[in-house]
Amino acid sequence: MGDTINSRTFDAIVIGSGMSGGWAAKELCEKGLKTLVLERGRDVKHLKDYPTTNMNPWEFKHRGQVPYEIVKANPVISKCYAFKEDAMHFFVKDNEHPYVQGKPFDWIRGYQVGGKSIMWARQTQRWSDFDFEGPQRDGFAVDWPIRYKDVEPWYSYVEKFAGISGNKDGIPNLPDGEFLPPMDLTCVEHYFKDLIGKKYKDRHVIYARCAHLTEPQPIHLAQGRGQCQKRDLCQRGCPFGGYYNTNSTTIPYAAKTGNMTLRPFSVAHSIIYDDKKGKATGVRVIDTNTKETIDFFAKIIFVNAAAFNTNLLLLHSTSSHFPNGLGNDNGLMGKFAAFHNYRARMSASYDGFKDSTTDGRRPTSAYIPRFRNVYKQEMDFLRGYAATFSTGRSVVPPDTNGFGETLKNKLSAPLQAGPWHISSQMMGETIPKETNTLSLDKEKKDAWGMPLLKISIDYDDNEDKMIKDFFEQMTEMYTVAGFQEIKTSDSKQAPGLDIHEMGGIRMGHDPKTSLLNKWNQLHACQNVFVTDGSCMTSTSTQNPSLTYMALTARAVDYAVSKMKRNEL
Amino acid sequence: MNRRLAINIALATAAGIFLIPSCMQEKSKPDIVLKNINVSGDQQKMLADLAEIIIPKTSSPGAADLSTHQFALMMVDDCYDPELRSKFEKGIAEFESLSKNNFGNSFIKCSGEQKEKLINTMENQKDAVEGAAFFYNNFKKLAIQSFTSSQYYLTKIHVYELVPGRFHGCVPLIK
Numbered sequence: 001m002g003d004t005i006n007s008r009t010f011d012a013i014v015i016g017s018g019m020s021g022g023w024a025a026k027e028l029c030e031k032g033l034k035t036l037v038l039e040r041g042r043d044v045k046h047l048k049d050y051p052t053t054n055m056n057p058w059e060f061k062h063r064g065q066v067p068y069e070i071v072k073a074n075p076v077i078s079k080c081y082a083f084k085e086d087a088m089h090f091f092v093k094d095n096e097h098p099y100v101q102g103k104p105f106d107w108i109r110g111y112q113v114g115g116k117s118i119m120w121a122r123q124t125q126r127w128s129d130f131d132f133e134g135p136q137r138d139g140f141a142v143d144w145p146i147r148y149k150d151v152e153p154w155y156s157y158v159e160k161f162a163g164i165s166g167n168k169d170g171i172p173n174l175p176d177g178e179f180l181p182p183m184d185l186t187c188v189e190h191y192f193k194d195l196i197g198k199k200y201k202d203r204h205v206i207y208a209r210c211a212h213l214t215e216p217q218p219i220h221l222a223q224g225r226g227q228c229q230k231r232d233l234c235q236r237g238c239p240f241g242g243y244y245n246t247n248s249t250t251i252p253y254a255a256k257t258g259n260m261t262l263r264p265f266s267v268a269h270s271i272i273y274d275d276k277k278g279k280a281t282g283v284r285v286i287d288t289n290t291k292e293t294i295d296f297f298a299k300i301i302f303v304n305a306a307a308f309n310t311n312l313l314l315l316h317s318t319s320s321h322f323p324n325g326l327g328n329d330n331g332l333m334g335k336f337a338a339f340h341n342y343r344a345r346m347s348a349s350y351d352g353f354k355d356s357t358t359d360g361r362r363p364t365s366a367y368i369p370r371f372r373n374v375y376k377q378e379m380d381f382l383r384g385y386a387a388t389f390s391t392g393r394s395v396v397p398p399d400t401n402g403f404g405e406t407l408k409n410k411l412s413a414p415l416q417a418g419p420w421h422i423s424s425q426m427m428g429e430t431i432p433k434e435t436n437t438l439s440l441d442k443e444k445k446d447a448w449g450m451p452l453l454k455i456s457i458d459y460d461d462n463e464d465k466m467i468k469d470f471f472e473q474m475t476e477m478y479t480v481a482g483f484q485e486i487k488t489s490d491s492k493q494a495p496g497l498d499i500h501e502m503g504g505i506r507m508g509h510d511p512k513t514s515l516l517n518k519w520n521q522l523h524a525c526q527n528v529f530v531t532d533g534s535c536m537t538s539t540s541t542q543n544p545s546l547t548y549m550a551l552t553a554r555a556v557d558y559a560v561s562k563m564k565r566n567e568l
Numbered sequence: 569m570n571r572r573l574a575i576n577i578a579l580a581t582a583a584g585i586f587l588i589p590s591c592m593q594e595k596s597k598p599d600i601v602l603k604n605i606n607v608s609g610d611q612q613k614m615l616a617d618l619a620e621i622i623i624p625k626t627s628s629p630g631a632a633d634l635s636t637h638q639f640a641l642m643m644v645d646d647c648y649d650p651e652l653r654s655k656f657e658k659g660i661a662e663f664e665s666l667s668k669n670n671f672g673n674s675f676i677k678c679s680g681e682q683k684e685k686l687i688n689t690m691e692n693q694k695d696a697v698e699g700a701a702f703f704y705n706n707f708k709k710l711a712i713q714s715f716t717s718s719q720y721y722l723t724k725i726h727v728y729e730l731v732p733g734r735f736h737g738c739v740p741l742i743k
Contacts, residue, residue: 054730056719056722056728056730057717057722057728058717058718058719058722061642061646062642062643062646062647063713063717065643065647066647067646067647068646068647068648068649069646072649183735184735184736184737184738185737186737186738187737187738189737190737190738229731229732229733230732230733230734230735231730231731231732233730353738354741355740355741356738356739356740356741357738357739357740357741358735358736358737358738358739359734359735359736359739360729360732360733360734360735360736361729361732361735362735362737393741400708400712401691402691403621403622403687403691403708404621404622404624405624405626407622407623407712408623408624408626408628408715411712411715411716411721411725412628412721412725415726417741
């Protein structure tokens with residue numbers, strides 16, 4: 001088939017192949033639509049393209065450390081906890097993909113098939129109506145056009161396919177899901193859970209829900225995935241398919257329908273809008289190898305380029321009808337961006353359970369769901385925070401004084417267990433504000449001629465007050481538990497390292513105050529659906545990926561049913 | 569290279585005059601090629617010797633078996649920032665000077681007793697931020713890393729499991 005408009009015409013185009021794009025691809029293809037999936041980076045095939053996955057520590061030239069020249073050339077990405085010798089090939093280098101920091105923002109990206117789903121932290125907590133009703137109750141942003149009941153079946157749908165481990169805890173603000181068995185808690189975590197449960201009626205310590213196959217079901221075995229082997233090396237890609245990523249699941253499922261055309265090395269330049277038809281007709285793409293511009297056409301378009309790049313793309317999709325970006329009639333596109341506040345950490349030690357320890361490794365932690373401002377506004381800050389809770393036996397570092405055989409003997413002696421080490425990280429909801437903006441830089445362009453995204457996002461005193469409360473409350477709970485050496489630390493890190501950037505193209509009831517309707521359709525261009533993090537009206541405290549997956553599957557179901565009735 | 573010649577070179581270099589034709593320099597070839605730090609073949613030989621003293625071959629592999637000094641140099645060369653690289657580089661020279669000043673010999677030519685004496689002096693300067701002790705402390709740290717992250721250590725001493733296949737949250741501690 002030669003290069004004709006016909007050969008470049010599909011039923012649907014999905015822009016992006018990460019966490020949400022993978023779901024759009026799978027659902028569209030399974031519903032029989034010929035689908036083009038665009039990915040700006042290279043292809044990453046499950047198993048085949050995980051070069052470090054089976055390497056032992058001594059096989060890494062720098063034993064895991066990132067060489068200085070790479071750190072120096074990439075100051076932003078080097079701040080990311082997972083940017084180490086074993087997984088740095090999955091992260092975007094600063095100098096290759098520049099952006100403009102209107103205010104300090106550490107933008108962590110992964111440009112490849114699978115996107116950041118390869119390196120994500122795999123935490124999958126559902127939202128509840130305490131989250132969806134937040135903006136309306138507390139008077140910020142706009143009301144979400146959906147409620148928990150709208151998403152609930154879609155959470156179940158994606159959870160069953162992805163494989164989520166967890167425990168049915170019956171906590172109203174953290175709904176239970178379709179769980180595989182949870183991973184174990186440690187002695188100290190059990191102790192803390194029981195104690196906190198007794199002492200505070202509204203505070204819980206639970207098994208974090210996470211995308212690991214603790215007990216694979218037939219659907220997971222059919223995907224070629226197996227039980228999680230507790231390697232805790234997930235960021236490399238898993239040889240067992242023990243955790244959920246796009247590469248081992250949705251993309252191969254889309255491919256096996258025969259309906260998917262996957263096109264890596266394709267930067268989306270803009271969405272093409274036809275004034276006469278009043279809808280989008282396709283996507284203009286820049287081939288990153290040839291720098292050639294190619295137009296592809298389709299009846300519907302799913303935008304899943306990752307939250308902030310989706311903002312960039314839509315702002316760049318201008319036409320005489322939409323001079324300020326596709327669907328941006330109200331001028332709100334790129335505003336009300338938000339993130340999660342990850343600045344605050346706690347640590348402590350515990351002298352109890354001296355005769356016990358853990359065995360093996362655990363790629364997750366315990367979790368403390370939000371307990372502040374849940375049923376009513378009660379603090380001097382809006383919303384609240386969740387926290388990780390993790391414990392393990394510390395190891396007494398060997399005495400390294402001296403040299404020679406004496407030193408070697410000391411290094412080779414059996415390891416001595418120290419006290420239990422305890423740590424928590426806050427995950428705070430931030431309030432989307434009109435002043436937190438994403439815009440196109442007027443002059444600077446990248447290697448493909450695309451304008452650079454300018455990110456101007458900041459904390460405010462709501463974050464400071466929340467951090468103060470987190471420190472106070474965790475210190476109180478740690479003290480009640482008899483933990484010692486309690487330490488607080490505020491990293492003061494810039495927004496972005498949470499890797500939970502959201503918003504800019506928010507959902508809402510009213511086209512005057514939002515960009516997307518309750519089906520993730522652009523109010524002003526109804527055959528374009530935006531289902532990645534950019535659609536988020538508020539941020540809640542939960543890790544957002546599971547919600548993107550559910551919203552995507554839900555939106556595809558709606559889009560295809562509308563198409564079949566010729567209503568799109 | 570004999571000692572007299574070495575002293576001549578040192579003097580000549582110090583005076584800014586280099587009289588010995590290059591064909592006469594019997595310098596050792598470096599073991600590894602370095603991009604950022606300048607460590608001569610002779611210095612590398614000294615480092616190999618020092619590494620073997622810190623991590624000697626016993627019933628378990630020693631520094632020579634583990635390519636410890638090459639590992640340490642590679643780590644300094646690749647992973648240290650320019651300030652630390654330069655301090656390390658200078659520290660090597662100062663370590664050698666100490667050896668010469670104290671024992672009239674480069675480290676490698678010192679007796680076992682003399683070497684131990686010098687190393688013990690270094691061991692007592694844990695907080696050094698520059699100079700010979702800074703070099704020694706960093707070199708030793710890397711030598712220890714070379715041993716404790718080696719295949720031998722992680723398969724025979726404290727076994728690293730690539731695939732644990734389990735996580736038990738509460739088991740008896742075996743002492």
